[in-house]
Amino acid sequence: MRTFTAGAFALAALATPSFALRLKSSTGGPKYDNNKVIVEYTTDPISSRSSDVASNIHARFLENLERRLPRDAFKVKQEYSSSVFNGAAIEVTDVQDLKTIATTPGVKSVHPVRIYEAPRVTAHDVGSAQKKPGQYLPILMTGVDKVHAAGNKGKGIKIGIIDTGVDYSHPALGGGFGPGFKVAGGYDFVGDNYNPGVSPAVPDRDPMDNCAGHGTHVAGIIGANPNNEYNVTGVAYEASLFCYRVFSCLGGTDDSILMAALIAADKEGNDVINLSLGATNGWTSESLSVVASRIAAKGRVVAIAAGNEGASGAFYGSAPAAGKDVIAVASVDNIGLGPLFTITTTLSGVGPIPYRFGEDFRPIDGANAKLPIYATSHDSSITNDACTTLPANTPNLAGYATLVRRGGCTFAVKASNVAAAGGKYVIVYNTDDQFFTPSFGTYQYAVLIRQTDGLALLAAYLKNTKFTVSFPKDGTVSPANTQTGGLASSFSTVGPTFDMFFKPALATPGGGILSTWPTNMGSYAILDGTSMATPHLAGISALILKAKGRGVAKNMRTILQTTSALIPQTLADNSLPQSLAKSGSGLANAFAAFSYQTTVSPGELLLNDTAHWVKQHTIKIVNTSKKKRTYKFKHVPAGTMLTFHDGSIQPVLGPVPLVNAPAQVKLSKTTYTLNPGQSTSVGVTITPPSSGISAVQVPILSGHIEVATSGETLRVSYLGVAQDLRKVQVTDNTPEVLGIATPVIIDQAGNVQSEPHNYTFVNGDAPFVAFRNAFGTAKIAFDLVTKDFQLAKPHVKRDPAPEASIKGDWLPGAVGGINTASKSGQSQGTYSRVNTLGKLGAFQYWRRHNMIDDTFDTMPITKVFANGTAITPGQYKVLGRFLKVGGDPANQDHYESWISPVFGIPAS
Structure with missing residues (x-):
């Protein structure tokens, strides 16, 4: 099993800024229990052996651990004994003791304990x-x-x-x-x-x-x-x-x-x-x-x-x-949409109008709510209806159902502005005829209706037609979902x-x-x-x-x-x-x-990227029926998805666009007849398209090989990428999201270090590495190097950082895992030949950041290396290395590398 590798980390996951460098805390990034790890033992997983065997395995581990740590320094939170995993979850008082756990005999690997939010629901x-x-x-x-x-x-x-x-x-x-x-x-x-x-x-x-x-x-x-x-x-x-x-x-x-x-x-x-x-x-x-x-x-x-x-x-x-x-x-x-409650009207031919609730909403009792409409705007194309305080000439809305157009601000803001004018009931009409779950926050009496229904209400209102609306408590409709x-x-x-x-x-x-x-x-x-x-x-x-x-x-x-x-x-x-x-x-x-009385295998063909492309495949068809059958084979391509904007390293946000630029597929057969119980194989050759796409957008190719016979249509799916993923930029060295290129050194207040600087490491005066990934990476390593260190071929060139600061909350502790393998003689590649002083920390199998609520991560620099050894006072730089997807971890050329400005570590 692969593990993360890390020392002590701090993690800050921050939301997209409204102003380039002033970010507020977010909930988008991963969170970890800083004092807890999952240990996997070197002992093979047990199957149905006695509980005594499992007890002995756990006892040996605890005996070894107690030789290295006081018994009150850790707690065993879970013990795992099964045919798939033998190990334990350990909680420590001091995060530095995690390194001791990692080096305890009998430990195969140590894994971080990630915290998961409860599934978010809107009921x-x-x-x-x-x-x-x-x-x-x-x-x-x-x-x-x-x-x-x-x-x-x-x-x-x-x-x-x-x-x-x-x-x-x-x-x-x-x-x-x-x-x-x-x-x-x-x-x-x-x-x-x-x-x-x-x-x-x-x-x-x-x-x-x-x-x-x-x-x-x-x-x-x-x-x-x-x-x-x-x-x-x-x-x-x-x-x-x-x-x-x-x-x-x-x-x-x-x-x-x-x-x-x-x-x-x-x-x-x-x-x-x-x-x-x-x-x-x-x-x-x-x-x-x-x-x-x-x-x-x-x-x-x-x-x-x-x-x-x-x-x-x-x-x-x-x-x-x-x-x-x-x-x-x-x-x-x-x-289908629904069941949905409805708004009834006294207008001829209008209603009942289905609506969707906001969060934790309860149906409005129509017995006491027969209300005229008040529209906050007469313009059905307005883009910011009720997004600010309503005009002073707005009547007291307590006796109305207030009609508002969607757009320009959150549903909660609209409801709040209506409430400030005395309103209780809010009807927001959509900008199309789709339904989704609106979020009105804590507001209890707001609903979303389709554009067509909203325009009908607005049209009657503008004609000064006298009518009312009600919200019956009982009775629902289930209209067809004709949009999605x-x-x-x-x-x-x-x-x-x-x-x-x-x-x-x-x-x-x-x-x-x-x-x-x-x-x-x-x-x-x-x-x-x-x-x-x-x-x-x-x-x-x-x-x-x-x-x-x-x-x-x-x-x-x-x-x-x-x-x-x-x-x-x-x-x-x-x-x-x-x-x-x-x-x-x-x-x-x-x-x-x-x-179905035909089996086809495999279910999916993995093409990989162009650097590791798997061109030749074979699918097997078996006639499990009692009749002779003739099968026809053909290629059915799907739309090709473009991961990145043209000319940008930022991913396209959903819905991700599709283009008609399919892979090229050749089949060894297009038809074949099988007797009952017989099988055949079909060779499949798949190559990327020769035109119609740009590799830098990382096109995702996919589709099916269709196998059809009387009354049955089966498909084998394929997927690959028309780009060498080693060419995809990992680090975000643009100012498009944060306003600055990363990685950077920042202080506790978020100020970016652009010149040599001495830190006291007292009262939070210490440096952090802040980094943002535009794509995933299997390995991130941060090493301490001398103040004069330079790479022969720097991979991530940086211009001097502007005067800037990144604001956020810092969550200290151990993020990632600990690699328990020996560091000696593991790699003879160019990566290991880079002259570093020691590991500060590392991550394995790291995600890319998004542009919505997870914009960057940080790692604190302390006065010790990841293995707990004290760093000699002096002037240093940080070398950050980010492995390209598909790259060789032993090959320095397969990393993007970054060198920090000089900073000072004082004597204790």
């Missing part, structure tokens, strides 16, 4: 249905209804859900907990008040969720019994659910708890494991990704949410979804991984999904996210395991990918197919996976 309480609704649309989209009609509802399959717990008292979820109930087991790893790094976990055996909701929603997508109030129908509603609570009422968890839950779900025999959680990383090698992948490789289906960072552009994958053998799940939007239904959700994260693995793998419905919700919080809610798509995929997997046997678990990703349906970029007739970096192989088709 829409759907209230009471006026009448029994029709079929539950998400299961129609994936053919699950047809599998149900064939009698398969997943009975006998065990599904583990690692989430916020579950409200098992919900009638649609069986109304109980334990053997004989739908929710047959599980565990609470955290308790109600756990907060990583703040308050401890208090585990117990009851995974009840009555304060978060996310896990209850996930459980309903998998297992809700039909014929409930909204006919929410679980994908595998006869399967048994085992729920592992890893988020408390306060939110947040960490790797050590997630590792324990993953191992428990595996050891307790769950056939399918669902994780609707994650955090940005983009590499397959983060510790949780690796363990999840190990579990999948042994024969479990592990479905993990791809992430909700579609706005950040390509190459922005999530962990643990990046695990090589897991199924990373993308989201498509529901083909069936398309990849805008929020769904875009891959691939930096090491060019195919992520996400495929998609299921996740945008606008109605499911169960804790009964004390409303019983049903509509949520958006790959968190909602993942349990749908987990449920489909359970149906296929029920139909084909547990032995197909290792092939589940291939089965579902090859039988999935194409996803277009738009709903236009001439639309390009969506890039597979966004949608995966396509929309899962449960009935095709269940009923």
Whole structure:
């Protein structure tokens, strides 16, 4: 298993500045528990051996560690004994003791403990249905209804859900907990008040969720019994659910708890494991990704949410979804909108008007709200309606429903300005006819409607027509989603991984999904996210395991990918197919996976980048039917995605554009006839296009090799990049985001050091390295060098930095991991020949920063090297080296290098 390497670090993840160099603190970057690590032992993972064996392994490690550290200097927070991982989570009082742990005999590797935010949800309480609704649309989209009609509802399959717990008292979820109930087991790893790094976990055996909701929603997508109030129908509603609570009422968890839950779900025999959680990383090698992948490789289906960072552009994958053998799940939007509450009007031909709620919104009781409209602007094209204090001649809006156009500021600002004028009810009309979840902050009486409906209300208002609007509490509508239904959700994260693995793998419905919700919080809610798509995929997997046997678990990703349906970029007739970096192989088709009598493998062809291009591939087709069949083979290209703006190293933000510049594909056969039980192979040659794209934009090529026969269409997916990724700039040496090029040396106040400077290292007067990555890197190293040091070939040239400062909050502690391998004689390459004085710190498998809420990181420079050795007082520079994607770690020429200004370290 690969590890991070680091000394003591500080991390600041800061938001995009409104003024170039004054940044406010953000929540976008990764956070770590500075005093905790996960240790993996050198002992091979155990399988079903006795607990005595596991106890002895742990005891030997503790005995070795106690020879090096006082017993009160550390605490064992978790012990892991399984067929996939042997180790422990250790918490220390002094972060410098982490180095001692790393060098303890019996330690194979030491990993950082990342903190994960609780899944962010916007719940829409759907209230009471006026009448029994029709079929539950998400299961129609994936053919699950047809599998149900064939009698398969997943009975006998065990599904583990690692989430916020579950409200098992919900009638649609069986109304109980334990053997004989739908929710047959599980565990609470955290308790109600756990907060990583703040308050401890208090585990117990009851995974009840009555304060978060996310896990209850996930459980309903998998297992809700039909014929409930909204006919929410679980994908595998006869399967048994085992729920592992890893988020408390306060939110947040960490790797050590997630590792324990993953191992428990595996050891307790769950056939399918669902994780609707994650955090940005983009590499397959983060510790949780690796363990999840190990579990999948042994024969479990592990479905993990791809992430909700579609706005950040390509190459922005999530962990643990990046695990090589897991199924990373993308989201498509529901083909229906709703159920939605409506605004009724006294206007002829207008209404009922469906609307979407804001956060934590409850329907407005129309019994006391028959209101005239007041429009804050008569201009239907205004771009900043109600973004400032309303004019002095505005009437008291207490008796109105105030109509406001979207745009120019947040929904919360608009609602606040209406409230300042006495208003209570706010109707914001969109700039198109799409629906999404608006955020009105704490404002309780605001809704979003479609542009068409808003313009109708405005037109009647401008004609001085006398009419009122009401907000009925009961009764809903479910209009068709004619704008985005069936398309990849805008929020769904875009891959691939930096090491060019195919992520996400495929998609299921996740945008606008109605499911169960804790009964004390409303019983049903509509949520958006790959968190909602993942349990749908987990449920489909359970149906296929029920139909084909547990032995197909290792092939589940291939089965579902090859039988999935194409996803277009738009709903236009001439639309390009969506890039597979966004949608995966396509929309899962449960009935095709269940009923097709042809198998195709592999499910995906990994082309890599042009420096490591894999040109030749072979696909295998097997006729498993009882009839002779003729198969036709053809190339179906998807749109080519352009990662970067032309002439810029900054990534294109979502939606990332597509162009019609496909890879060139040659097939060894275009048709072939197979008797029952026979197979054939087709050679596939794939090369980048010779024209139509610019390599510097890092075009992502993708598409399918289609295999068609009577009544069946299967596809093998491919993905690659038409650029040598070693040529892609890693460090952001432009002022486009921060106003200055990075890396730079800054002080605690954020002032950039441009000239030699002596620091006292007293009361926070110390230097930090601030760096921003425009692309990922497998290795970042910061070394101390002499004040006269120069590289023969500097790789990141810097002009003198302007007088500037970067403002932010500094979070001291250990970020990254510790490389326990010997430093002697490891590399004979040019990298190791660079004359450095010692390591200050390093990162491995680091993400790229985004332009939204995660703009740079920092590393403090202290008076000691990473190994704890004191630095001799004197004048020094920092050498920073950033490995190019695909580069050789031993080759200095494969790094971007930076040399800092001179700074002084005083005597103690």
